Amino acid sequence: MKIGFIGLGVMGAPMAANLGKAGFEVRGYDLRPGGRTVASVAEAVTGADVVITMLPDSPQVEEVLPEIVEYGGDNLLYIDMSTINPETSLGIARRLPHALDAPVSGGERGAIEGSLSIMVGGKEEDFQRALPVLQAVGRTIVHVGPSGAGQTVKAANQLVVGGTYGLVAEAILLMEVSGVDPAKGLDVLAGGLAGSRVLELKRHSMVARDFAPGFRIDLHHKDMGIATAAARQAGLALPLTALVTQLIAAARAQGHGSLDHSALLKVIERINAA
């Protein structure tokens, strides 16, 4: 099976490599020459059974879409694994008969290990066709609904993750300023109903103020924009999501865009700095 893979960045490059290891014939394209095996989108798409995009945001996906439509065969299966607005995914599905939105979570490490979680929106028959391909890059692969549903679930995921960082940050500051060792306190929290994957993975680095990425504030800021837009589109007011979005925007405004998203702690600190 021939796969055209567009977007060989931090996530895309190891995903394309895992597809190659699984025996697929992969033609990889990126704007930057290093690592790519073909020189144009047209070349990646022409004759492909499946085209995958793994791009930063909606504009980049919309930029390559016309060539995918033009050079793709009638039976082309298009899997967009970028995290973009659900509305954009719906628009894509109107232009291509076999399109899936399949954003991922699990980060660079998940991409390298082929252990990503993948949230898939689209038609059941297309999902079944995509499954052998997705199994080469992910471990938890769930068909969550029609076109756009994958992006909606990803947006829900990001609002919960961003909010959890904010809550843990506030808990750390409350303990520190009250004279309590936050490391000991968070050990207790991690073992009870307050426990979370964020506490499990990040409590030590947050207490130590180690904000090496990881997943960058810039990207989480983009994702909160998607969550906010998705809520507006659905006609929903989500107060915690709104506040988390503002706090992450503040992190970016304060120059922390390239730090890990756990650097949300710095915003809560700055609110309280003399």
Next chain:
Amino acid sequence: MKIGFIGLGVMGAPMAANLGKAGFEVRGYDLRPGGRTVASVAEAVTGADVVITMLPDSPQVEEVLPEIVEYGGDNLLYIDMSTINPETSLGIARRLPHALDAPVSGGERGAIEGSLSIMVGGKEEDFQRALPVLQAVGRTIVHVGPSGAGQTVKAANQLVVGGTYGLVAEAILLMEVSGVDPAKGLDVLAGGLAGSRVLELKRHSMVARDFAPGFRIDLHHKDMGIATAAARQAGLALPLTALVTQLIAAARAQGHGSLDHSALLKVIERINAA
């Protein structure tokens, strides 16, 4: 060893029973006659090596404190396992030389199973003396700092738990209103970085709108009052904690005080109801 146990409610009764099973001589007192083995605080305290209180809030603790001071021996170890304001715990420690604040998490089930998490504030020597007693009722027992520190960690725990319910509630509504099956979506979230003990234990009941307690909104409302007061006392502005506090207060105002704290979902729903 003789233990006076004051407060034989949903939590206190099974805790006192576990102390009895562990071989301690327990004299249990409650305002309500049923289940108590002595008829007054004075009788529970006189001659006791250890006095434990497990009461609803600060006023109840302050009400029994004078009798504990009056009838307790010089070497009495006083362990307050109620969830109250850290400032109140500090005040108690000024009146009794051997006082620990030791609030718990784990709920009624943890109390029955003797598997509570216990956050202990106070002097190291008093903590060591309390340990055999606490081991009869809890599993994770951590000395987190000086007097009041146990209450501060409990407050931090409750702000994270309350906030997590709010975030999960907003994620559920976003998915539902967008036409995504929330059960499938939450399965993906539970397996990734958005995963939490709240998602693990409560996502099915929240989607099904089953809000049988569990831990009541009324109690979580009290606990958010403690978290807010602790933050004020520490001179801290905590924006997410503030919003979570308001949302839980709204749940109570809307008449959901006796439902499980996951009923915070009803507040997010009502904000968006026509």
